[in-house]
Amino acid sequence: MTTAPLTAPPATRSDADWWRQAAVYQIYPRSFADGNGDGIGDLRGIISRIPYLAELGVDAVWLSPFYPSALADGGYDVDHYRDVDPTIGTLEEFDEMVTALHGVGIKLIVDVVPNHSSDRHEWFREALSAPKGSPARERYIFRDGRGEHGEEPPADWTSIFSGPAWTRVPDGQWYLHSFATEQPDFNWKHPEVHEDFLRTLRFWSDRGVDGFRIDVAHGLSKDLGEVLPSSAELKAMPKDGTHPLWDRDDVHEIYAEWRELFDQYEPPRIAVAEAWVETPERRAKYASPEGLGQAFNFDLMEADFDAGHFRDIVADNLAQSAVTGSSTTWVFSNHDGVRHATRYGLPPRAGRPVKQGAQWVAAGGPEDGIDRELGLRRARAATMLELALPGSAYLYQGEELGLHEVAEIPDEQRQDPAFWRTTAGDRGFDGLGRDGCRVPLPWTRSGSSFGFGEGGAHLPQPAWFADFSVEAEDGAAGSTLEMYREALRLRGELQGEESLEWDEALSGGDVLAFERPGGWLSVTNFGAQPVALPVGEVLLASGELEAAADGTSQLPGATTVWLRRSEA
Template sequence: MLIDDKNWWRQAAVYQIYPRSFADANGDGLGDLQGVISRADYLKSLHIDAVWLSPFYPSALADGGYDVDDYRNVDPRIGTLEDFDEMVQVLHERGIRVIVDLVPNHTSNLHEWFQAALKAGPGSPERARYIFREGRGENGELPPTDWTSIFGGPSWTRVEDGQWYLHNFAPEQPDLNWKNPEVHEDFIKTLRFWLDRGADGFRVDVAHGLAKDLPEDAASLPSKAELDAMPVDGTHPLWDRDEVHEIYREWREVLNEYTPARTAVAEAWVETSRRPHYSSPDGLGQAFNFDLLDADFSAPEFRHLIAHNLELSDQTGSSSTWVFSNHDVVRHATRFGLPLLGSAEDIEHPDTWIKADQAKHFVLTDGAEPALDRELGLRRARAATLLELALPGSAYMYQGEELGLHEVVEISDDQRQDPTFFRSPGVEKGRDGCRVPLPWTAEGESFGFGQAAPHLPQPAWFAEVSVEKQDGKDGSTLSMYREALALRRELLTEDESLTWIDELCGEYSLAFERAGGWVTVMNFGDDPIALPAGKVLLSSGPLAQEGELPGATTVWLQR
């Protein structure tokens, strides 16, 4: 059973479940809540503190469930509200909390509000819940601006009466107008709805995008070039505006009505110096730190980012978060096994299978597969994960990384689902490769995922990395995760400090100590380094030679 601990989130191990790809209990090829319930003992065996469920709401799946038709219901293909209640009870009984994904920047175009807005016409209260504008040109035939959406293509779509609505993502995801009090009131209602059903907190999607400042006159709106040149410092028309935190102060009042106070974490892709605004005590309380996800496999870069983010957390009294994989990025076992790419301009061939933009995000593209060193990628991923789990703060893990899964590239174009692929033809493959249903068994049509063909195709190599193949096997990635998470619980104290061991830090190594003499040493290089004195508690890979730490390996020691 759960302990009534108001600070549980500060150093929690959180496991992200993408419900449609976790486990299929009813045999329709799509994961569901009963599938989560059926794997509750597996989740307990991981020694996690909470699960974060990606959207399970009614949705046409224009964007993997992030196009929400109804915020206070469950997609019938995934289950019912009663299934949700049962899942919360079953997980709570096993000491696992439940974090619900909330999508407040936009609804789906099938949401009852947007359908009412289409019927009501220009100037109506219904349209005021969204961002509608008149077009440019002699008859309004041109969009208000030349802006491009996150998924590619224009940011505006025209409706039958001639007005245009803003969608910073897919056309099926119209942006809400957070200047409208009705929007505020409805989301307060949604927060209480899920909290009253037992949710322990929220992950807030696009948390930096809610507040916007867009004049009614299209001629006053900036062009794409002007918009791109504007600083994102609290005054940008679309992103990370200062007034967004007025919304989160309202939410914090609701979260604090419960005992213990409920938690929330912001998905806010902002400058690191702006992140503390989201993690403040009177705001959401915690914000995702994606810096290690973006980092090169480099000891100096890891150290800088870790130290910097711990300093940022101190500014608000929050704790940091650490992430290497999620539903939006190429799995880190694959990223770490690819040749280093600094920017798109560094790529020799324009048809490369994976490209990296200047933020070092890796995205699938058309073309042939490059030289992927799968074994090296997995070794590095395991080492990075063991480092992550030793850091002060919350560790967020994505389903399947405990199996060492690589990105799935064996998906034909006619099987793809991600709008990124469809809105950028010939440029980006999208995010389907990390969303392929999990392999539970070594055999069967869907490797134990369900009794029908899964909604995304699974590759043959899934058999060898399935839960069945790794369960109880010494040295398997699954066994390492279980051992590490169990040991982490024993080693963690309320002391969240970290002390660097400078004499063990260098170009290819990092070392630090936590309270109680818990020492972590990571070798980023190819060659072995000297292993410091201490009792070996756990390593990410075999320690073949006594007194040496092999390349791409992390070890936990007790001094």
């Protein structure tokens, strides 16, 4: 593996605006690299791979939760918000990682989980030992049950991971958990909750963190009232800012507090909302400059590989960002969804949610019901289109290797509550949960964990990982890794104003083409048949170009090319 020098590259944009068109690489810490050989990825492993990240050419790293946790939900059940899980590292190693990342010009974004804590959090332990109606319980959402003796939950609500959304404690009261039982929801009407999260944001900002990804950003504010609606009534309520649980208008009062804190730093700390909301207008509120400043756009994760659908999504999201003054975000894969190389090898989803995209696993795994080669070709083409767009691109670890979803994980080795908390006939989260995209990365062709660490890997890696390892792809012409490296390098050189112009002469049918400032062009052929290649200097293509019988060049199906227009 080649190694990039540990020196900071020259700045290409004002420091305060670094995020607007950044390429951000998501690290799921437990599955990236293991530095101490215990089978779990850690900060020491990340530090060892910073030269790899620098050579890849990303602008920032987004670090998924690394806090102390029982792993009831992959680290999103947080025991302590201002510390590092001992299996992952120490605060001193965190500081070393920040310094090393900044030394090569890479910013750091960390996950914050403000909707709920772990049931092992000191506040929740205090709440359980305190009496009903006590101040300690007011930090969470406790209610008396229904029935003669309070034996029924306060409402028949279902959690995101299936099963009841209320759990009873020994004295008879019930607490709300929108997700797993081990994840009690905070009561954001309590001033101590506000104060403690401001302390947390300040703690990490003072340690050099450049920004924050806000988990379940649309869920913090709740207004339950005296009489709780039924599950059916709750589902029928519009999510227009008045819903009791989700995307309430007053949630933005919280983020206004946070923005005031973020702006005390130079440059200001940035934030991006994970907000699954009903309309573009609702999402735009989270991207307000008075609030978090940016919000995830998951639309391309929900889209089939279709030129018309892609164009509509791009146009709509660029229009939204123009209204808010923010920049939009583009993402195809993350720790919660089926990898896009796999999604694009499946039959069209036709509007089914991305989390139901792994119905193929029921057929026995990735060799049944999936065209792996086509899926990867489409994923490479989609990624090059993504990296040509104005706005920030969020990349998930391993996609630069062309990894597919891993299906062949024995039930007893699965870790995701989305798998374990639902029945075999009702696994709607994504078929087999999210473990398939969280399998530790392959760094070498061989070894007990393909170079992940000396002590093996906490989730089983398939044999085919060998051919998708960093070692196999490093320096290999045409490999997915080398395509990503070159695309990110060119993106840094070519990126200009946050705008594009559709090339109507080239677009149409299965072809989508647009020009960026500076005269460079992105053209994607979404179809199966080759089309004429536009005139211009080819900068990069996601696959090999073809020659027609008359000698002219053609753009094959499921391929993107970047060109610089020829001078007249």
